[in-house]
Amino acid sequence: DEIGYFEPDNNGILRFNSIKERIPEKYRSLEDVWDIEVIDSTVYFRSVNKIYSINPASTDVYDPEQSIDFLKKCGSELYFNCAKTGLFTINEGEPKFVENSQLFIDKLIVSVVQLDNQLVVFTSDDGIYVNKDSRFQPWNNTINQFFSNKEIITAELTADQHIAIGTALHGIFLFNSNGLAIQQLDKKSGLQNNNILSVFSEDEGGIWIGSSNGIDYIINNNKRYIFPDGEQEGGIYDIAVHNDQIYFATNNGLYFCKWKSTYDPLSFEGFKSVEQSSGQVWGLDTIGNTLFMGHNEGGYIIEENKAKKITQDAGYWRFIGVDNNTKVIAGGYNGLSLFERINDEWRFIRRFEGFSESSRFIVKENEKRFWVAHPYRGIFQINFNETYDSIYVRKYTEKDGLPSMLRNHVFLVDGLPVFAGESNIYRYNNESDSFSIDKDFEALLGSKDRVLRIFQDPEKRIWYLTENDFGYFEKDKNLLSTQLEKVSLPKLADKFVNGFEALHFVENGHIMLPTESGVIQVLNAGQTNSTIPQAVISRIVLLNHKDSTIYGGYVHSNQSTSPLITGLTKFKYTQNSIRFEFFNAPFSQGEEYQFNPYIEGIDENNSNWTEEAYKEYARLPHGNYTFTLEARNKKGDIGPVSRVDFSVEPPWYQSQLFQSIYVIMFFLFISGLILIPRSKYRKQVRVLKGVQEKSDDEIMQLKNEKLESEINFKNQQLASSMMHLVQKNEVLHKVKKEAERLKKYVNEPQAEKELRKLISLLSNDERLDEDWEKFTYYFDQVHTDFLRRLKSQYPKLSPKDQKLCAYLRMNLTTKDIAPMLNISVRGVEISRYRLRKKLELEGDKNLNDFMMNY
Template sequence: MNRTSPFRMRWLTSIFLAGILLLPAMQVFAQSSLSGLPFTRNFQPIEYKAGIQNWDIAQNRQGLVYIANNFGLLEFDGDQWQVYGVKNGTKVRSVAIDSRGRIYAGGQGDFGYFFPNDRGQLTYISLADSLEKKFRNFDETWSVYIDNDKVYFCTFTNIYVYDQHTFTIIQPSNAIDHSFLVNRQLYVNQPSVGLGVLEGKDIRFIKGGDFYKGKSIAAVLPLHDNHLLIATFQEGIYKYSEGISQPWREDLQAFLKGSIVNCVIRLRNGNFAVGTQNNGLLILDPDGAILTQFTSGRGIETTTVLSVYEDDLNNLWVGQNNGLAYVELGSPFTFINKQIGLPGSGYTAYLHNAKLYLGTNTGVYMREKNGKSDFKLIDNTRGQVYHIGEYANNLLIGHHNGALRLQEPGAAHLSYEPGSWIFHPLKDHPATLIEGVYAGLQVYDMVNGQWKFRKKLRGFEESSRVMAQDPSGDLWVTHGYKGAYKIKLSTTLDSITGVKFYGEDKGFPSNLLINVFKVRNELLFTSSSGVYKYDPKADRFIPDDFFSTRLGKTDQVWFIREDAMGNIYFISKNHIGVFRKNSLGEYILEENVFNKIRKYLNDDLVSIAILQNNEVLFGAKDGFIHYDPTMKADRTLIFQTLIRKVGTTYNGDSTLFFGNYSVHDSITGEQQLEYQPELPYKSNSMHFTFAATSYEGNADLTYQYYLENYEKDWSEWNTKTLKEYTNLKEGNYIFHVHARNVNGEISREATYTFTILPPWYRSVWAYSVYGISIIALLFTGFNLLDRKYQREQKLLEQKQQEELNQKDTALEKLSQQSHEEITRLQNEKLESELQHMNNELATSTMHLLNKNEFITGIKNQLAHILKKNGNEDVKKELTQITRNIEQNISADADWEHFQFHFDRVHGDFTNRFKAAFPTLSPQEIKLSAYLRMNLSSKEIAQLLNISVRGVEISRYRLRKKIQLDRNKNLQDFILNF
């Protein structure tokens, strides 16, 4: 033990030796009730991976257990252990939790509190470092107490009172041993002067406090009527009232002194739990009598208990010198086994004359109901025991070696026939007893108040472990793998008159696992599937409604037993429990509370024993399990499932959350917004570690979970406390988990909300870029398409235009061709007309020329004739004719006709030429026209009726009038005009 109080250490060695000497004597203070030792779960340092010594224990609202350990603050969540070190890595001696969830701790040379950081990991914050240097140097903080907002840190030199902002420092003039908070008053023990109470900054000594001068106090507890219970380490336990201290129990003082009391707490039921140095853990009643002792090999694994804590289910956490233990003191179940002197598997039990007899595979054991000793083996009973029962005031034993009768100080044989299974009294024959053995039946008679063996009955050689008698008097014997037999006995009960077999052909589902029990005053037959009863009219078996409607038609019931109150206890393949009968005669199934014991039950010969006071013993692999129906645990307390760690497997194993939430200055169980992470897509593989704060039944917990927005429903129940998810898509997720304990109770649900962000290429801004890009692409595409369309349209239009142009060109060409053709035709027509006109003009001209030539010829002939003829009259006439001819040659009518056709052919030449040269005479105009027609001078002379010489002269004159250069040809000029 490492406590450093100087007043305790001086006697440690001698007291420890005295305790060892007194240890055998503790047996006289053993448990006195019918129950055994509570279910206990032990934890070794190798399991929780911390120091061996555990000095103080506390539990928070979420059910997490915190322990002041040599290695730091030890945390247990029902599945995993975690150690949180203090700043200087020293031992933690004390722990307390306030209403806000802050975990205050005191240790060697330091004190402070643990609080979650931004990732939910508990972190130690030293308060001692805020003290002035002169107050900072202290040894150990053995106690931490919380009174509303005040926190008392108690050391051996000073008391530090913290009000959440500042410290008030109490500096007693005398050294302090230990301090204790009782009813909001701090009691302070100063061994040099005695016990006092803190008032303000001073310690006021209480009346009679000097009684404790020189004593080291382990605990101060409130009792009734302002009485105090004051436990010392080495001087026993005292009751204090009005200044007077007296031994609490005088008969225990010596034992307590030798035990060395380390700690004492008062339990909610009024009892006390006392942790000792040498004798383990003691449970005392309100008057100080020892009810139960736990020590090495007896519930717990060491003799030294340093701390005790009672949880909300009235179970105890026990801090030991080398480990931890969880004692289910509030459970209705206890073990009766080798730890209290009962070795072997349990088969049968009977309470007789205030003595409890238990039969195991090693013999019959007995303990006084109100005695102080452990179970003792009854002489001559060693070996397999199947049955213990009272028949006509005789306590008989069915034993592997034969039938026995218990008698002081041992047991005597009634028969040596091997394999005595059971005894059964016969209806209407109180002086006769039937025994079932390995091979058949035997008969016993009552002679002088004792049973005497009569004979073995012939005609039936089957194993007769289970039997019952029906109302008609027939005896039913069932065989585990053959079927059921109805046996008729003779009226003298000394022979078998008939045996009838019932199996699968008589209504049973098979010939296997058939047993018979008397329940509700009728015989029920269990089978491999369902429960049946016998129908004598049909002479066959039919399903029983009571069990079929409550457990199902296919459940395999192994054992049934009814107590005096009508409650029906049973064990089946799928269920274990009791149909509890209420005041209205209704049966209510109660089974969840029994689930915790199923794994301990004997699976060889299942048994349930109802004791006289309606307590129940279940045969177990190791002894018996005692059930006290009067103990009702508070099942309104719902345990909690907690998410203890959340991590991602990206880039190794990165923890995101360490299991603790906080709001401002308080620890809470609910996830706040700031604890809801938004994770990058690369962290989309998550794992969750969880646990449930249910510690009973060796914590046989199962879990269900599902991930909202990923899974549609809960998983199957399983024992895994780790769940992994990989390759989650982006989105919002909520992880749900809850637990089911051994009692079938389902915890509150725990949730964890988180968000997986999309990868950069699926993020909002990426989608924005995508959107913009798509819009840009669409715009560009549409623009390109539009341009292409426009281009195509243009090309199409161009093509169409070209086609139109081609068509237009073709049309135009055609038109042009047509036009040209028309023009050609017109030209041809014009040419034809012109030719015609030219022809006409030429014809006309030739006509004129011919006419003039002809006329000229005539005129010349007439002139010749005129010369030859002398007749005046003839001459006169001829002269007149000549004048007429000349007038005809010079007549203008022919010219005008000629000019009309000439101008049409030559583009109105005469008018244009006349306009260009207005001074020209008509004769010159005619000359110009004839020159235009490219007539020779001779031809012109004839047309003008002048000589050729006259034509030349006229040409000369014309040339001068038009002022034609001498180098230019007159006729060419006129042709080109």
């Protein structure tokens, strides 16, 4: 429910512009828009029951209040049909009834064309009519009878004044202006579907076809598709014309029909099968007045469209006449055989001994020398004796100049054999009995693509088939030359039967190409229609951005070219991945251009021709660039060059602002090189001093810890010594007590005297005093003159008090001290109390802490 037009913006991208607002509001419900036509500056379009006309000055709506079948421009006039009224034309903006067109009331008109100044009207299922002397009458009774059971959907006048009629189920039919059927195009001919919905003819001759399955294009209508075996659509292996009949060798047998360069699809009787020929047919050769057929079952001749077997064994490929065509050399599955015409009958004479290789690729150099190429066993020279009784065979391999034993083929060019190997074309040198590369063919075809076949047509043109190309060279004076014109037909290169490539030449430059499914007849294949190519950029796309089309290839009506193409285009650094796309050759030329796109300084090779219609550049460095595009056609003609100047801006970190920042940063860096080391040195000095101080503290701490450890060790030794003394004194004290007890029971004076001596020795006061003196000496050494300082400050302390002070300094418990002082625990507590008094300690001070810190 929309109507409008597309118009390119300044970047060549199409933008939609609606014109619906131009339509009066009551008519804006368009439903479906079926036909759009333009006459001068006025646009006409049809909905189901209305016709709208819009021009810059006004908008008009014609409402006949009934359905409208079609709207079509024919010449300078516009026609439409009302179902209940008849045919109308629009003249000076007003509908005008076409005289006597009431004939078409309740008839569905699908199209009109202007042919030889006469209006031809096409109905869906009521025939075709022509307006003569203001009256409508059937255009051609034969044609109307033919279409009586076929529904016509559309019709169009082509650029060559032919009429193309599209049908619902039968494809397209082409007629000339006299009503003669020229061709039928349907699914068998390559269309996607037989249900044709629309036809459009180009001024250049091409025909666009809209079908239920998609869009097809017919290039100059120069192809015919032939299926000799009908619905089987088998592979075709050879073609021959003999006695006004054309024969097709298929994998389903041999088929024929009467030979014509064109066939009327309305009256063509179809192909017939040759009797006794069913099965795989390999080849057809005309020798004299006889047509020979190589067949999987053996060798045959064709007489009165019947196959007659002339061999006893199976498997024959080709037949070549010798001795004024009275004899035939046949190449078969198992070597070579001789046939001879005796009493008007061809008879098998012999199989030649000494050679049993399959001989599918065989050519005749002269009456006595043949060449056989085997795809994987080498090349053989076959020499016959004078009477064709025996042969001499010479085998050639890599030792004789061939590239290898594989993929070898032999062909005739100007009656001389040429040989194709895995690479290049070779010639045989009779003097050296070896092979060498043919420099002329190498210059023409190169050495990259392997040559599959070489053909020569009646006009002496050389046709070639490589792995990637097919075409021909114009031949001049029977000599090859690098100046020959090369004409490439690459779209046909992949149509041949793989391994059995063949080509049949018809008069007027037509060729017939056997394929895996039927035959393609190409009209005027040997005529070039190339024009000077135009190198035109169709689109520029940024690869690393969404909505990335920056140039769409279209030009506004008031511009000759887009300013984006003629000016300097600037891209940000983030837009440095770019894709350029190119317009290819027009469809009507039936060829594809080759392109040479490059940027100086980026592409290493400025002569890299390719068939790819685009070129991508990823991550271009910043700078100024010129993209150059060249195009050439299949003849090698190079047209005008297209160029686009553009620049990629530097990344943000290389802009002028950041360059200034970099200068400032550089000076800051230099300053940093001077100032930072100084600051770092001072910091390191401070750190080292701190480390040294910390080390001194740690050393002092370690010394103190060591000293404390030594003191603890000495204290332990002193305590141990004191305990030992205490234990010894306790023992002595017990012995003394026991001696005093025993003295009571001794009556002898002498014995009593001895006991008193013993008791005197055991008196521990003196011993304890002596031991104490030693103890104080060592104790003051450990505890920095503790006792000496204590006696000096507190002279009133008794020896017993001093001992208690020493034991408290050693951090001994009350329980440990009691035995050392030879008193009870209670006695120690009382001694501690008295000591506090003598030291004049306050009540909140701890006696142990005082001693430890004194």
